[in-house]
Amino acid sequence: MSTTWIKGADFQGPFATADETAEDMLVASCLAAAAQGDINAYYDLGVAYSTGSHGVDCDLIEAHKWFNLAAVAGHAEAQLCRADISDEMTAREIAEAQRRAREWLRAGERRAA
Secondary structure, eight states: OOSHHHHSTTOOSTTSOOOHHHHHHHHHHHHHHHHTTOHHHHHHHHHHHHHTOTTOOOOHHHHHHHHHHHHHTTOHHHHHHHHHHHTTSOHHHHHHHHHHHHHHHHHHHHHHO
16 A cells, blocks of 8 residues: 555545544545555554544554564654654553553454464
């Protein structure tokens, strides 16, 4: 999956579409791609959660989780974004985000087995 839904030509910011169902579908398709290991989908989810766009609330723990998954897989921009939001998080929040990232990876291993 590409980052089209965030960086596409029709994107006008977080209020680009009034259709919440379409936004839900965008996040759902990104989650499906993330389940397949798409590092761009990990990054896109980090962007959505860090900005509170595309039908999701701003959640820095979830954003850190997704940026962390992308960064570990080699996404350079995700590494920078993870560092940026870490400055706004407590050590406990970062630990929770890391725990969630490990859970995501373990769940993927179970699906692959």
